Amino acid sequence: MLLVGCTNSPEEYRLTSKQLAWQSYQAGQVLRFAQRPAGPVRTYRITGVEDHLERQPTGINFTILPSRKIDCQHVTVTAQRTDTTALETMVLDFRLSYYAGNINFRPAIGWQGVEASREMPIDSVNKGAAFDSLQYPGVQSLKTISLGGTTYAPVLRISPFALPATPANGTLRMLYYAKGAGVVAFEEVGIGLWYRLP
Numbered sequence: 001m002l003l004v005g006c007t008n009s010p011e012e013y014r015l016t017s018k019q020l021a022w023q024s025y026q027a028g029q030v031l032r033f034a035q036r037p038a039g040p041v042r043t044y045r046i047t048g049v050e051d052h053l054e055r056q057p058t059g060i061n062f063t064i065l066p067s068r069k070i071d072c073q074h075v076t077v078t079a080q081r082t083d084t085t086a087l088e089t090m091v092l093d094f095r096l097s098y099y100a101g102n103i104n105f106r107p108a109i110g111w112q113g114v115e116a117s118r119e120m121p122i123d124s125v126n127k128g129a130a131f132d133s134l135q136y137p138g139v140q141s142l143k144t145i146s147l148g149g150t151t152y153a154p155v156l157r158i159s160p161f162a163l164p165a166t167p168a169n170g171t172l173r174m175l176y177y178a179k180g181a182g183v184v185a186f187e188e189v190g191i192g193l194w195y196r197l198p
Contacts (some may be wrong), residue, residue, distance in 0.1 A: 010069035012053060013096050013103045018126045022107070022179050023094055025049055025077045031183070033194040034148070042194060047088050048078045056098035072096035072103065081112065089113045091183070109158065111186060114172055125154055125179075145176060147185050147195035152178035163189070 029046040053071040077092035093108040107120045124131035125141050133139075138159035145155045158175045167173070169190030176185040185195040 010055070010071045012071050013098075014073040015075065015094060015096060015105070019094070019105060019107075019122060020075075022120075022122050022177075023075055023077070023092060023182075024180050025079075025092065025182055030082070031079070032197040033186070034197055035192060035194055037148070041083065041197065043082045044079045044091075045082050046077060046079050046091075048076075050074075050076045050078075054095075058098060070098045070103075072098060087113065109175065109177060109183075111175055111183060112172060120156055120158065120177065122156075125156065142176075145178070145184070147176075148197060150184075150196070150198060152176075152181055152184050154179055155184070 025046045027046055027049045031044040031046070033042045033044075034040065052074055054074045056070040056072050058068045058070060073094075073096050075092070075094040076090060078088050079091045080086055080088040089112065090110045092110070093106075095106045095108075097104050097106055105123055107122050109120060119136065121131035121136045121139060121141070131139075131141070140157040142155040142157055144151055144153040146152075155176055155178045158177060159173065163171060163173065167189045169188070171189040172186060173189050174187040175183055178184045181196070183196070185193055187193045
């Protein structure tokens with residue numbers, strides 16, 4: 001028996017335009033937040049937007065039944081607060097991943113060095129469908145929100161952070177993430193709401 005080897009091209013899976021509509025950040029972009037028009041301003045600079053294909057493990061690797069080659073799109077956005085000394089942190093992670101024969105969309109959010117412990121139900125919101133609150137605890141979908149004279153739609157109100165019984169002032173309590181804009185507001189314990197400036 002003569003076995004002839006052949007190379008198969010990887011299967012590629014990319015984020016849809018509806019999914020990517022929730023990722024609007026651009027490298028070098030500066031985000032400005034305030035609590036009132038003439039008050040102090042916090043600034044964050046988008047330091048990087050990395051977009052690449054990532055090889056996924058499929059769990060099968062035999063000569064007779066070769067492993068599938070699956071490449072999935074992965075977009076990571078990093079930012080750094082610039083009005084004070086701060087480290088660069090991940091603010092957005094959009095990942096397609098292969099698991100148990102399916103391609104899954106796993107968007108996650110972070111802010112000021114704190115990463116979310118759960119995912120955002122972007123696909124459900126895009127379809128106008130309800131999502132499982134057990135799978136997405138602490139997430140609420142808002143049709144619109146108006147902040148500082150700007151209206152955003154749709155918006156995810158996210159409370160992904162485990163707050164201690166007595167949280168310190170400045171502890172992040174809530175994020176507001178809008179389609180086409182990214183983080184448009186955040187709330188801190190004892191300090192209040194910061195909203196995005198135009």
